[in-house]
Amino acid sequence: MTSRASLLNFTLIKENFKRFWPIMAGGLAFWLICGPIALMISRSNGGYDYSVMKSVLTHLNPAPIMLNILLPVALAVACFSYLQKSNSAGVMHAMPFSRASLFVSNYVSGLVLAILPAAVITVFLLLMRGGVEIPTWDWSPTYVTGTRILRFLLEEFTVVSFVYSIAVFAAVISGLGVIHALTAVALNFICPAVFLLMMGYMDIYEYGFTAGSLFEEFAMRMNPYMQILGGDGLSFTEVIVYLIVAAVIALLAFLLYRARYLEKAGESYVFRAAKYIIGFLMVLFASSLTGFIFHSEIGPAAYILGFVVGYIVSMMIINKSTKIFTKDCLLSGLIYALVIAAIVCVFRFDAIGYQKRVPDASRVESVEFWSSTVDLGMDGKYDTIEDPVNIEHVTNFHREIVSDKKNYLRDNYYFGSGDFDSHDATAGVTLRYALKNGRRVERTYTIPMSLLRKSEDMKAVWNSAENNGLLQSLDPFSAGNTEITLEGYTFDDNFNGATTWQNYDTDNLPMGTARLEEKQLLIEALKKDVRNIEYDSLFADYDYEPYINISLDCRIPVDPHEPEEYIDGAAWNYYDYNDKGEPIYNHIVLNINARKNYVNTMNALLQMDISGDLRTCVETILAR
Amino acid sequence: MINVKGLCKKFDDFQALNNLDLNVQQGSIYGLIGVNGSGKTTLIRHLTGILKSDCGTVQMDGQDVYDNIDIKQRLGYIPDELFFFGSYTLKAMGAFYKGLYANWDQDRFEAMVDDFGLPARGKLSRFSKGMQKQAQFILTMSCRPDFLILDEPIDGLDPIVRKKVWKYVVDDVAERQMTVLVSSHNLKEMEGICDAIGILSGGEMKIERDLDELKSDIHKVQAAFHSAEDAERAFKGLNVVHREKNGSVEHLIIRGPREDVEQAVYAADPIIFDMLPLSLEEVFIFEMGGENDDIQSILA
Known part of the structure; x- marks a missing residue:
């Protein structure tokens, strides 16, 4: 019976369940195969496989990866398919439903069917969790607790609600089944995609831009489906936020549904605004991506080519016609072109002032500095500068980079990394400011080596007491805990960069075979050279000078029950584990390029039992 | 009673209905005629609450039709283009209607299915166009509507079935004072059953008269x-x-x-x-x- 007061029409909901349960059943079958059945199959060793359990609960199993998108979209397409044809739209709206009850009943029935498979799987997991074989290395088996399994259901509900609400929104604005399905998928990823597109423009035009962790921090968080693919699940706050956003999207869809023109069923999009916005997005992506890919070959014409192709395709799709040169189409095409040109100009001419923006030193709390050449701390890692005087020097140097840009970038508008004279050696510099107001500013530059070499500001930072402190990072290294790898690099006289090199890996100098005295000699010599090295000598005949790359892998015992602590840049820091999976050693790896100004190091190497090729390399360095 | 006053509807640049008035007396059969594209179906889709008007009012028994569940409960509609849920049988579709319409008459449904000789358990999608039309007619009439809107109801039906359809309609008008609006190109049959006629042209009501008066x-x-x-x-x-x-x-x-x-x-x-x-x-x-x-x- 129809309840006149209620937004829910249970007759319609029941009918939807009767009609669309096979879609849900297909999803459930796939879920069962990838979850409970996979667990049962794995039971040969006496218990259910923990890794299967973990993959399901972290949503990194094939079932959630595929079904969290496909199932909500398919059910939204099914439940709202009546909107996409004139006859079905007419008959359904002539029946005793209000528009509100028709929308809400269809929305609810699709949502229930979409979440049902995950709910059934949750019951299975709760029943099976007692039989899961917990591996010995996992001393905190969180993936078999009831709370964790219920959290999985909450996360699934969040993702499915979000994706489904967007798919329903797509149903309301579209007028064809195929267009509805495509729009539903596209709209789910439109925000991250636009974000990535803008990052692409920033990367090309904004000198100093670095994407850094922006994608993880922002783009991935624009959609819970993408965020859970990161493997960390969703926090309770994130669940609340995503559910609110899903509710807002559903509300917007509801309002649009009430205003929907049923006579437009059969057209690609039923709202004029939707036509223009979606058409614009299609043209924007076609133009931008073609421009990004082919600009280096054919210049700005790449954008125009992409625009023309995007315009033709989008107009055909949106108007469901090959007549795409009508007055209306051409006018919208002209507006699209102007908007896209404006976007390109904003980045090309730095209308947002991104390139010139250097934080005032007084507003900076600290700055993390990294350079391939001026390696503060000599540890290959980002080093944090907190001394206000040094911060002032760094910001001065930063201003120098920005103001000198035109002098050293040959093509100073395309590709932020710049295009340098091939005979001019370059250096990489990254600056990460932590401002006092909590904001962060990050820039990455490739600059001429000469700019860094001549910088009095960076010289002052290098010679500062703060940097001397940073160099203490070499202190833990000793012959007893350090494994050494040597690589010799020599260059021929050809400035085109032909090189010969020799590599001495751990097979050549395995732990214990090298004399401890020799290793200690090398480490002490290295420490001495590093602490005495002059700023100017960092650049002495830098370009094509031979050098020895010395890699020091220091192994420090750790408390197995202490949480693992990684230094920024995990490549320099890793752990060894015992049979129980407990961490026993923390490794810190340093790479130092020793050149001819490392006199003590070179002499120490000559006293060691090194290979003939490497010895020749050392002698070459000393002879220059 | 059905009253339409000053109804307007524009599709983009096309004026489909223009300041249209229409009046159907209770317990009468009103024939809506007009050339193709004159606005008949657009008018009917307003009468059934499918489309929202740009201006004017569409009322049944003094109540607006659009988004009005009470009126739609009393309204039967047979569209020109039919729609049934895929893979549904006539019986299953009847069960759905039964859940929706308060006045659903199951006995009448079963009697009509027998009378028209349709297979109740046959899939509607496998019915011929004429059989589908009969099925829709059975479903609609089993709701015992007070207002019946028919858009080309006898299109594709053989003469025997057509006669049967009109008999059900006329009987309900006589017995229950059902109000009927029918759109058809079969003017000879319309002439036989209609009490009043409205001629639509270019989205406007050109003539609206009692049929006898019109002919005399x-x-x-x-x-x-x-x-x-x-x-x-x-x-x-x-x-x-x-x-x-x-x-x-x-x-x-x-x-x-x-x-x-x-x-x-x-x-x-x-x-x-x-x-x-x-x-x-x-x-x-x-x-x-x-x-x-x-x-x-x-x-x-």
Whole structure:
């Protein structure tokens, strides 16, 4: 019976369940195969496989990866398919439903069917969790607790609600089944995609831009489906936020549904605004991506080519016609072109002032500095500068980079990394400011080596007491805990960069075979050279000078029950584990390029039992 | 009672309905006729609450139809283009209607299924177009609607079934005072059952009259007189809307009361005088401004 007061029409909901349960059943079958059945199959060793359990609960199993998108979209397409044809739209709206009850009943029935498979799987997991074989290395088996399994259901509900609400929104604005399905998928990823597109423009035009962790921090968080693919699940706050956003999207869809023109069923999009916005997005992506890919070959014409192709395709799709040169189409095409040109100009001419923006030193709390050449701390890692005087020097140097840009970038508008004279050696510099107001500013530059070499500001930072402190990072290294790898690099006289090199890996100098005295000699010599090295000598005949790359892998015992602590840049820091999976050693790896100004190091190497090729390399360095 | 006042609807740049008025008395059958594209289906989709008007009102028993569940509970609609849930049988569709309509009459449904000889457990998607139309008619009539809107209801039906359909409709009108609006191109059948007629043209209601009144108001006349002067005297003062002469015989279409026409013609002492009412089809062709050939066929 129809309840006149209620937004829910249970007759319609029941009918939807009767009609669309096979879609849900297909999803459930796939879920069962990838979850409970996979667990049962794995039971040969006496218990259910923990890794299967973990993959399901972290949503990194094939079932959630595929079904969290496909199932909500398919059910939204099914439940709202009546909107996409004139006859079905007419008959359904002539029946005793209000528009509100028709929308809400269809929305609810699709949502229930979409979440049902995950709910059934949750019951299975709760029943099976007692039989899961917990591996010995996992001393905190969180993936078999009831709370964790219920959290999985909450996360699934969040993702499915979000994706489904967007798919329903797509149903309301579209007028064809195929267009509805495509729009539903596209709209789910439109925000991250636009974000990535803008990052692409920033990367090309904004000198100093670095994407850094922006994608993880922002783009991935624009959609819970993408965020859970990161493997960390969703926090309770994130669940609340995503559910609110899903509710807002559903509300917007509801309002649009009430205003929907049923006579437009059969057209690609039923709202004029939707036509223009979606058409614009299609043209924007076609133009931008073609421009990004082919600009280096054919210049700005790449954008125009992409625009023309995007315009033709989008107009055909949106108007469901090959007549795409009508007055209306051409006018919208002209507006699209102007908007896209404006976007390109904003980045090309730095209308947002991104390139010139250097934080005032007084507003900076600290700055993390990294350079391939001026390696503060000599540890290959980002080093944090907190001394206000040094911060002032760094910001001065930063201003120098920005103001000198035109002098050293040959093509100073395309590709932020710049295009340098091939005979001019370059250096990489990254600056990460932590401002006092909590904001962060990050820039990455490739600059001429000469700019860094001549910088009095960076010289002052290098010679500062703060940097001397940073160099203490070499202190833990000793012959007893350090494994050494040597690589010799020599260059021929050809400035085109032909090189010969020799590599001495751990097979050549395995732990214990090298004399401890020799290793200690090398480490002490290295420490001495590093602490005495002059700023100017960092650049002495830098370009094509031979050098020895010395890699020091220091192994420090750790408390197995202490949480693992990684230094920024995990490549320099890793752990060894015992049979129980407990961490026993923390490794810190340093790479130092020793050149001819490392006199003590070179002499120490000559006293060691090194290979003939490497010895020749050392002698070459000393002879220059 | 169905009342439409000042109804307007525009599709992009196309004015589909323009300041349209329509009145259907309770317990009557109203025939809506018009050429293709005149706005009949658009009007019907407003009457059934599918489309929202740009201006004007659409009411049944004094209540707005749009988004009104109470009215829709009392409204039966058979569209030109049918729609059933995929893979549903007639019986399953009946069960769905039963859950929706408060006045659903299960006995009538079963009786009508038997009467029309349709397989209740057969899939509707496998029915022929005519069978689907019958199935929709059965479903709609089993709701016992107070208002019945039919868009080309007998299109694709054989004469026996058509007769049966009209019988059900007429019986419900007689027994329950059901109000019916029917749109059809089969004017001969409309002429047989309709109480009133609305002729739609270019989105406007051109004529809306009681059918008998409409037919008694326009006549085709054949007459011959002793002289041309007599002929002129006979038709002077009458509303002659079409006139032509074939030899000595005058062929005319005259609007006005039958008695007035007879009186005027007889006063001129005609040699030949024959007066016939126009059929609905002829009225329609004439009112729609048919080409000369069409008028010739009416007068023939």
